[in-house]
Amino acid sequence: MTAYTLNLPDRLKQEVEQLAQNQGISLDQFVLWAVTEKVGTLKASFSLIAYRQGASGQVFPVVRGTGVRVQTLTIAAHKWGMSAAQIADEYDLSEEQVTEVLRFYAINKEQIDLAISCDQSLETQSLEAEWVS
Numbered sequence: 001m002t003a004y005t006l007n008l009p010d011r012l013k014q015e016v017e018q019l020a021q022n023q024g025i026s027l028d029q030f031v032l033w034a035v036t037e038k039v040g041t042l043k044a045s046f047s048l049i050a051y052r053q054g055a056s057g058q059v060f061p062v063v064r065g066t067g068v069r070v071q072t073l074t075i076a077a078h079k080w081g082m083s084a085a086q087i088a089d090e091y092d093l094s095e096e097q098v099t100e101v102l103r104f105y106a107i108n109k110e111q112i113d114l115a116i117s118c119d120q121s122l123e124t125q126s127l128e129a130e131w132v133s
Contacts, residue, residue: 006031045107048100060115061104063097071116073101 008016020030050064061070068091076082077098082090084098091098105112 046100046104048097049104061108061112063093063101066091066093068093070101070104071112071119073098074105074112075116077102077105 016030016034017027020027023030025033048064049061049070051059052062052067053059062068063070063073073087073091076087076090077084084095084102087093087098088095
């Protein structure tokens with residue numbers, strides 16, 4: 001087995017430690033179990049979703065074979081109220097791809113909402129910096 005250093009935000013680490021303790025397993029065992037479960041879910045359920053690493057080093061989900069981010073389509077559906085057909089047409093995707101993205105979002109809502117929120121904060125900071133200049 002290969003050793004791997006994992007950096008977690010303090011709050012998340014505390015939550016993971018508590019969950020591992022509740023399960024009666026070590027933190028390492030819990031992380032291995034969680035990653036294994038996630039990989040299995042992605043392989044079995046979301047064949048049209050892939051992950052890409054951005055210039056900042058952040059990894060984010062995209063529609064496989066495209067550069068279209070899951071969070072972009074999520075915003076289109078939930079913030080702008082676009083239907084799957086409208087999104088497919090707008091982003092040159094199939095409705096099957098859009099439907100899978102929306103299912104993926106439903107299961108990974110917390111992480112994707114956090115990524116959207118972080119991106120919006122960065123955009124706001126960038127705009128504020130431009131106004132000051």
